[in-house]
Amino acid sequence: MSDVEITVADDGAAAARLVAERLAEQARAGGSIVLAGGSTPRHAYEIAAELESDWSKVELWWLDERCVPPDDQQSNYGMAKAALLVRLEGPPAAVHRMQGELGRDDGVAEYRHELTGVGEFDLVLLGLGSDGHVASLFPNFPTLDVTGRDVVGSPAGLEPFVDRISMTLPRLCNTQELLFLVAGADKADAVGRALDGAPSHATPGSLARSAEGTTRAILDRAAAAKL
Ligand code: 6PG
Numbered sequence: 001m002s003d004v005e006i007t008v009a010d011d012g013a014a015a016a017r018l019v020a021e022r023l024a025e026q027a028r029a030g031g032s033i034v035l036a037g038g039s040t041p042r043h044a045y046e047i048a049a050e051l052e053s054d055w056s057k058v059e060l061w062w063l064d065e066r067c068v069p070p071d072d073q074q075s076n077y078g079m080a081k082a083a084l085l086v087r088l089e090g091p092p093a094a095v096h097r098m099q100g101e102l103g104r105d106d107g108v109a110e111y112r113h114e115l116t117g118v119g120e121f122d123l124v125l126l127g128l129g130s131d132g133h134v135a136s137l138f139p140n141f142p143t144l145d146v147t148g149r150d151v152v153g154s155p156a157g158l159e160p161f162v163d164r165i166s167m168t169l170p171r172l173c174n175t176q177e178l179l180f181l182v183a184g185a186d187k188a189d190a191v192g193r194a195l196d197g198a199p200s201h202a203t204p205g206s207l208a209r210s211a212e213g214t215t216r217a218i219l220d221r222a223a224a225a226k227l
Pocket of ligand 1: 037038041063064066127
Protein backbone atom coordinates (compact mmCIF):
# COMPACT_ATOMS: atom_id res chain seq x y z
CA MET A 1 0.00 0.00 0.00
CA SER A 2 1.25 3.50 -0.82
CA ASP A 3 2.58 5.72 1.95
CA VAL A 4 1.33 8.70 -0.05
CA GLU A 5 -2.18 10.20 0.29
CA ILE A 6 -3.47 10.00 -3.26
CA THR A 7 -6.31 12.00 -4.83
CA VAL A 8 -7.38 11.12 -8.37
CA ALA A 9 -9.13 13.86 -10.35
CA ASP A 10 -11.11 13.27 -13.55
CA ASP A 11 -8.68 15.09 -15.83
CA GLY A 12 -5.68 17.39 -15.88
CA ALA A 13 -7.78 20.52 -15.46
CA ALA A 14 -9.49 19.14 -12.36
CA ALA A 15 -6.11 18.08 -10.89
CA ALA A 16 -4.73 21.57 -11.55
CA ARG A 17 -7.69 23.13 -9.76
CA LEU A 18 -7.16 21.00 -6.66
CA VAL A 19 -3.49 21.97 -6.54
CA ALA A 20 -4.39 25.62 -7.13
CA GLU A 21 -6.75 25.52 -4.16
CA ARG A 22 -3.95 24.15 -1.97
CA LEU A 23 -1.52 26.82 -3.19
CA ALA A 24 -4.05 29.61 -2.58
CA GLU A 25 -4.70 28.24 0.91
CA GLN A 26 -0.97 28.38 1.67
CA ALA A 27 -0.73 31.87 0.22
CA ARG A 28 -3.42 33.00 2.66
CA ALA A 29 -1.79 31.23 5.59
CA GLY A 30 1.70 32.52 4.77
CA GLY A 31 4.98 30.65 5.14
CA SER A 32 7.04 29.14 2.36
CA ILE A 33 6.14 27.46 -0.91
CA VAL A 34 8.60 25.71 -3.20
CA LEU A 35 7.41 25.73 -6.80
CA ALA A 36 7.90 22.95 -9.32
CA GLY A 37 9.01 23.55 -12.88
CA GLY A 38 8.14 21.79 -16.11
CA SER A 39 4.86 22.37 -17.91
CA THR A 40 2.29 20.51 -15.80
CA PRO A 41 1.92 23.12 -12.99
CA ARG A 42 1.31 26.06 -15.33
CA HIS A 43 -2.47 25.80 -15.22
CA ALA A 44 -2.46 25.32 -11.44
CA TYR A 45 -0.43 28.53 -11.06
CA GLU A 46 -2.86 30.45 -13.25
CA ILE A 47 -5.87 29.28 -11.25
CA ALA A 48 -4.09 29.87 -7.94
CA ALA A 49 -3.54 33.52 -8.91
CA GLU A 50 -7.26 33.85 -9.64
CA LEU A 51 -8.25 32.23 -6.36
CA GLU A 52 -5.94 34.43 -4.29
CA SER A 53 -4.23 37.53 -5.60
CA ASP A 54 -2.52 38.51 -2.33
CA TRP A 55 0.58 36.39 -1.83
CA SER A 56 2.31 38.92 0.41
CA LYS A 57 2.55 36.52 3.33
CA VAL A 58 4.54 33.82 1.54
CA GLU A 59 8.08 33.41 0.36
CA LEU A 60 8.56 31.50 -2.89
CA TRP A 61 11.42 29.15 -3.67
CA TRP A 62 12.18 26.91 -6.67
CA LEU A 63 12.89 23.19 -6.73
CA ASP A 64 15.10 23.36 -9.76
CA GLU A 65 16.07 25.48 -12.73
CA ARG A 66 17.44 25.11 -16.20
CA CYS A 67 20.67 27.08 -16.83
CA VAL A 68 19.09 29.66 -19.11
CA PRO A 69 18.18 33.34 -18.59
CA PRO A 70 14.94 34.04 -16.70
CA ASP A 71 13.14 35.21 -19.85
CA ASP A 72 14.07 32.07 -21.81
CA GLN A 73 11.14 29.83 -22.76
CA GLN A 74 12.78 26.97 -20.86
CA SER A 75 13.13 28.86 -17.59
CA ASN A 76 11.12 27.43 -14.70
CA TYR A 77 11.11 30.86 -13.07
CA GLY A 78 9.91 32.39 -16.35
CA MET A 79 7.00 29.96 -16.47
CA ALA A 80 5.94 30.77 -12.90
CA LYS A 81 6.36 34.48 -13.53
CA ALA A 82 4.03 34.40 -16.54
CA ALA A 83 1.46 32.04 -15.01
CA LEU A 84 1.43 33.37 -11.46
CA LEU A 85 3.63 36.29 -10.44
CA VAL A 86 2.47 38.85 -13.01
CA ARG A 87 -1.17 38.14 -12.09
CA LEU A 88 -0.81 38.91 -8.38
CA GLU A 89 -1.93 42.15 -6.76
CA GLY A 90 0.07 41.42 -3.61
CA PRO A 91 3.49 40.10 -4.65
CA PRO A 92 5.18 37.47 -2.45
CA ALA A 93 7.20 38.67 0.54
CA ALA A 94 10.25 37.24 -1.24
CA VAL A 95 10.89 35.56 -4.58
CA HIS A 96 13.96 33.35 -4.26
CA ARG A 97 14.58 32.33 -7.84
CA MET A 98 17.48 30.16 -8.95
CA GLN A 99 19.75 32.17 -11.22
CA GLY A 100 20.10 29.84 -14.18
CA GLU A 101 21.84 32.52 -16.21
CA LEU A 102 24.89 32.24 -13.90
CA GLY A 103 25.55 28.72 -15.18
CA ARG A 104 25.65 25.53 -13.18
CA ASP A 105 28.46 26.07 -10.68
CA ASP A 106 27.84 29.71 -9.83
CA GLY A 107 24.07 29.20 -9.86
CA VAL A 108 24.42 26.35 -7.36
CA ALA A 109 26.75 28.38 -5.12
CA GLU A 110 24.40 31.36 -5.15
CA TYR A 111 21.33 29.28 -4.21
CA ARG A 112 23.20 27.44 -1.47
CA HIS A 113 23.98 30.83 -0.02
CA GLU A 114 20.34 31.90 -0.42
CA LEU A 115 19.17 28.82 1.50
CA THR A 116 21.60 29.22 4.38
CA GLY A 117 19.76 28.94 7.68
CA VAL A 118 16.37 28.22 6.08
CA GLY A 119 14.43 25.57 8.01
CA GLU A 120 11.50 23.37 7.10
CA PHE A 121 9.36 24.53 4.18
CA ASP A 122 5.57 24.60 4.50
CA LEU A 123 4.68 23.27 1.05
CA VAL A 124 6.83 21.74 -1.67
CA LEU A 125 5.15 21.12 -5.03
CA LEU A 126 6.74 18.37 -7.05
CA GLY A 127 6.34 17.20 -10.65
CA LEU A 128 7.37 13.78 -11.94
CA GLY A 129 9.15 12.96 -15.19
CA SER A 130 8.14 10.03 -17.37
CA ASP A 131 11.50 8.50 -16.36
CA GLY A 132 10.61 8.94 -12.67
CA HIS A 133 12.80 11.99 -12.00
CA VAL A 134 11.87 14.72 -9.55
CA ALA A 135 13.27 18.27 -9.51
CA SER A 136 16.45 17.80 -11.59
CA LEU A 137 17.44 14.59 -9.82
CA PHE A 138 17.56 11.96 -12.54
CA PRO A 139 17.44 8.14 -12.32
CA ASN A 140 20.64 6.60 -10.96
CA PHE A 141 22.55 9.91 -11.01
CA PRO A 142 25.02 10.43 -8.11
CA THR A 143 23.11 13.61 -7.19
CA LEU A 144 20.53 11.33 -5.54
CA ASP A 145 23.04 10.46 -2.82
CA VAL A 146 24.07 13.99 -1.92
CA THR A 147 23.47 14.79 1.74
CA GLY A 148 24.68 17.73 3.78
CA ARG A 149 24.15 20.11 0.87
CA ASP A 150 20.96 21.87 -0.16
CA VAL A 151 21.66 22.39 -3.84
CA VAL A 152 23.47 20.47 -6.59
CA GLY A 153 24.31 20.96 -10.24
CA SER A 154 23.56 18.31 -12.83
CA PRO A 155 23.52 17.64 -16.52
CA ALA A 156 20.00 16.94 -17.77
CA GLY A 157 18.81 13.33 -17.92
CA LEU A 158 15.83 14.22 -20.07
CA GLU A 159 14.73 17.07 -22.35
CA PRO A 160 15.41 19.93 -22.39
CA PHE A 161 19.09 19.00 -22.41
CA VAL A 162 20.46 22.04 -20.63
CA ASP A 163 22.43 22.02 -17.37
CA ARG A 164 20.34 22.10 -14.19
CA ILE A 165 20.43 23.51 -10.69
CA SER A 166 18.44 21.42 -8.23
CA MET A 167 17.54 21.11 -4.58
CA THR A 168 18.83 17.84 -3.11
CA LEU A 169 16.51 15.16 -1.75
CA PRO A 170 17.14 16.02 1.94
CA ARG A 171 16.42 19.69 1.23
CA LEU A 172 13.19 19.17 -0.72
CA CYS A 173 11.94 16.53 1.73
CA ASN A 174 12.36 18.95 4.65
CA THR A 175 8.79 20.20 4.40
CA GLN A 176 5.50 19.99 6.26
CA GLU A 177 3.85 18.86 3.03
CA LEU A 178 5.26 17.38 -0.13
CA LEU A 179 2.66 17.50 -2.91
CA PHE A 180 3.05 15.70 -6.24
CA LEU A 181 1.08 16.97 -9.22
CA VAL A 182 1.19 14.52 -12.12
CA ALA A 183 -1.01 14.32 -15.21
CA GLY A 184 -1.03 12.34 -18.44
CA ALA A 185 -0.89 8.74 -19.58
CA ASP A 186 2.83 8.97 -20.37
CA LYS A 187 3.47 9.33 -16.62
CA ALA A 188 1.44 6.29 -15.51
CA ASP A 189 4.39 3.86 -15.26
CA ALA A 190 6.50 6.40 -13.37
CA VAL A 191 3.60 7.16 -11.02
CA GLY A 192 3.20 3.46 -10.21
CA ARG A 193 6.90 3.13 -9.41
CA ALA A 194 7.21 6.43 -7.54
CA LEU A 195 4.11 6.23 -5.39
CA ASP A 196 3.51 2.53 -5.00
CA GLY A 197 6.86 0.83 -5.56
CA ALA A 198 9.89 0.08 -3.39
CA PRO A 199 12.28 3.00 -2.89
CA SER A 200 14.79 2.86 -5.72
CA HIS A 201 17.44 5.07 -7.29
CA ALA A 202 15.99 4.01 -10.64
CA THR A 203 12.89 6.05 -9.76
CA PRO A 204 13.85 9.21 -7.87
CA GLY A 205 10.17 9.95 -7.15
CA SER A 206 10.11 6.88 -4.90
CA LEU A 207 12.73 8.56 -2.67
CA ALA A 208 10.80 11.82 -2.32
CA ARG A 209 8.77 11.80 0.87
CA SER A 210 8.24 14.51 3.46
CA ALA A 211 10.76 13.82 6.24
CA GLU A 212 8.43 14.58 9.13
CA GLY A 213 5.20 15.76 7.53
CA THR A 214 2.74 14.55 4.94
CA THR A 215 3.25 13.40 1.36
CA ARG A 216 0.27 13.76 -0.97
CA ALA A 217 -0.30 13.30 -4.68
CA ILE A 218 -2.93 14.84 -6.92
CA LEU A 219 -3.16 12.91 -10.17
CA ASP A 220 -5.43 12.82 -13.15
CA ARG A 221 -7.08 9.51 -14.06
CA ALA A 222 -4.60 8.82 -16.87
CA ALA A 223 -1.54 9.24 -14.63
CA ALA A 224 -3.13 7.06 -11.94
CA ALA A 225 -3.91 4.19 -14.35
CA LYS A 226 -1.19 1.86 -13.03
CA LEU A 227 -1.78 2.35 -9.30
C1 6PG B 1 12.15 20.51 -14.76
C2 6PG B 1 11.44 19.95 -13.60
C3 6PG B 1 11.01 18.54 -13.65
C4 6PG B 1 9.55 18.47 -14.03
C5 6PG B 1 9.21 17.14 -14.61
C6 6PG B 1 7.81 17.10 -15.15
O1 6PG B 1 12.71 21.58 -14.66
O2 6PG B 1 12.10 19.87 -15.82
O3 6PG B 1 11.22 20.66 -12.51
O4 6PG B 1 11.26 17.80 -12.52
O5 6PG B 1 8.74 18.74 -12.92
O6 6PG B 1 10.11 16.86 -15.66
O7 6PG B 1 7.75 18.03 -16.20
P1 6PG B 1 6.46 18.23 -17.08
O8 6PG B 1 5.43 18.79 -16.18
O9 6PG B 1 6.88 19.21 -18.14
O10 6PG B 1 6.11 16.89 -17.61
